[in-house]
Amino acid sequence: MGLFSLEHTWVFPSNNNGQLFGINDSGVETFNGTPIKSLAREICQNSIDASLSNEQPTFVEFQVFEVAPKDIPNVEGLQDAFERCLQFQPFDKAKTFFKRALGVLQGRKITCLRISDHNTTGLTGSREEYYSPWCNLVKSTGSSDKSGSNGGSFGIGKYAPFACSAFRTVFYSTNDVDGIVAYQGVSRLTSFKAKGDEITQGIGFYGNKRNTPVSDQLSLDPSYQRDKADYGTDIFVLGFTGGDDWQQKMIAFVLDGFLYAVFTGKLVVNVNGTLISKDTLPELVISHKSYFEEYADEYYRTLTDEKAAQAAGPPSVGQTGAALGAAAGENFTAIGGMHSLAEAVDLGALALFRLIGTTHGFHCLHLLIF
Numbered sequence: 001m002g003l004f005s006l007e008h009t010w011v012f013p014s015n016n017n018g019q020l021f022g023i024n025d026s027g028v029e030t031f032n033g034t035p036i037k038s039l040a041r042e043i044c045q046n047s048i049d050a051s052l053s054n055e056q057p058t059f060v061e062f063q064v065f066e067v068a069p070k071d072i073p074n075v076e077g078l079q080d081a082f083e084r085c086l087q088f089q090p091f092d093k094a095k096t097f098f099k100r101a102l103g104v105l106q107g108r109k110i111t112c113l114r115i116s117d118h119n120t121t122g123l124t125g126s127r128e129e130y131y132s133p134w135c136n137l138v139k140s141t142g143s144s145d146k147s148g149s150n151g152g153s154f155g156i157g158k159y160a161p162f163a164c165s166a167f168r169t170v171f172y173s174t175n176d177v178d179g180i181v182a183y184q185g186v187s188r189l190t191s192f193k194a195k196g197d198e199i200t201q202g203i204g205f206y207g208n209k210r211n212t213p214v215s216d217q218l219s220l221d222p223s224y225q226r227d228k229a230d231y232g233t234d235i236f237v238l239g240f241t242g243g244d245d246w247q248q249k250m251i252a253f254v255l256d257g258f259l260y261a262v263f264t265g266k267l268v269v270n271v272n273g274t275l276i277s278k279d280t281l282p283e284l285v286i287s288h289k290s291y292f293e294e295y296a297d298e299y300y301r302t303l304t305d306e307k308a309a310q311a312a313g314p315p316s317v318g319q320t321g322a323a324l325g326a327a328a329g330e331n332f333t334a335i336g337g338m339h340s341l342a343e344a345v346d347l348g349a350l351a352l353f354r355l356i357g358t359t360h361g362f363h364c365l366h367l368l369i370f
Contacts, residue, residue: 008214010077010187012194012204020191021202023094027141027159028168028188035163036246037293039115040253042157043235047117048258048267052177052231057277058261059118061270062250064240065221066109072220072238073185073206078169079105081204084192094190104166104239113164113240114221117232122176126213134213138172138184139205162188166239171206173218173234175226183207183218247272251284252291259296263303 015021031038044060051058069075082105086098104110125132131140137158162168173183185206194200205211219225220236242250250271254262261267262276269276276284285300 007209008207009074010081010185010204010206011211012081012187012189012192012200012202013211014194014198015191015201017199019201020199022091023089023097023190025159025162025168025188027156028162030156031160031163035160036242036249037253038157038160039164040250041257042160043115043117044254044258044261044267044269046157047120047233048261050117050120050122050233051266052119052121054119056119057266057268058120059268059270061114061116061118062272063114063116063221063224063270064242064272065112065114065223067112067220067222068108069105069110071222072110073171073218075105077206078167078187081187081189081192082167084194085190085202088192089190101167101239110238111240112220113161113237113242114219114224115161115235115237116224116226118230120232122231123172123174123182123233124176124178124180126174126176126180126182127215134174134182138186138213139211159188161235161237164241165237166241169238171218171220171236171238173226173236175217175228175231177231180215181217182213182215184213247274248288248291251276252288252293252296255281255284255288255296255300256292256294259299260303263300 039062043062047058047060072078079102082098082102086095086102089095089098123134123137126134128135161170167187168189169185169187171183171185173181175181185204187204187206189202189204191202192200207213217226217234218236219234220238224234226232226234251274254269254271254276258267258269259281262269262281263278265278274280274284281300285297289297
């Protein structure tokens with residue numbers, strides 16, 4: 001666990017007599033309906049985007065752990081912010097949220113989620129002031145650059161972890177490929193009246209003066225510590241609200257979204273002790289069939305049914321052209337991970353025409369991939 005200094009504290013900047021911010025944060029609200037699915041998709045894609053150029057797979061962990069409130073950095077400052085938000089906000093939804101958050105904070109232990117990736121570049125640019133990958137994830141709003149370099153594109157998906165937090169509070173820690181370490185906390189609350197009657201923006205940061213990150217690594221998980229040679233990023237979600245079946249859902253959503261990356265050995269994911277890898281796919285595809293929403297089981301059967309491939313005939317030019325044309329405007333999030341755009345379009349066409357899991361679909365897929 002990182003060392004906490006009295007110089008490091010929660011700071012909620014003033015709104016400078018400007019806009020007031022309520023509980024309905026559009027970034028967070030986007031993911032409230034599907035928090036686990038969104039978390040699986042956003043985390044795995046960001047980690048794949050930041051993967052190192054070697055022959056090793058990208059490795060992602062989702063691990064639940066518990067901490068005592070006193071082990072949260074400057075927990076007193078966070079509690080004070082909750083209480084001030086509760087007092088300042090007039091709306092029932094906000095009051096309910098902060099009453100619940102304060103109740104969780106009074107417990108003996110707080111459930112948290114650690115998200116760690118390995119064999120990635122880590123979150124670079126933590127010492128830069130503006131528009132680095134670190135800044136884009138931790139501080140920026142509306143500054144995503146999906147055509148940017150690996151690890152630098154963080155759009156609205158970065159709010160997914162906050163939707164899984166009873167406190168809307170997350171800590172980021174990185175050990176990047178340049179040998180730079182850093183950590184910082186972010187709490188997305190509401191405007192409140194701070195000491196001196198100054199009204200805040202509602203978004204607070206834990207770190208150094210001027211809201212800069214601490215030049216150290218952080219692990220709130222007492223069973224985990226990242227080695228110096230292990231490049232990657234750790235995210236700690238405080239007050240994790242995943243529900244009783246979060247683990248099963250997470251496994252299913254990882255397979256729904258990134259089955260091909262797992263199948264080809266480019267991605268390995270550990271969900272609270274359950275390993276998702278090319279070797280465990282046969283068992284997981286069967287055991288999690290009832291949780292799938294995007295045909296992962298049929299897609300897997302198509303990838304592995306060599307007998308069907310030998311028996312199938314080639315698709316006609318007209319059929320293939322029609323499939324591609326119809327699929328070009330579809331959303332391929334579920335099957336696009338680790339594919340080129342052309343592959344994603346082709347795979348999307350197969351899914352769109354319900355060819356996944358059929359002999360004809362396998363022949364098309366076989367021609368595409370192999």
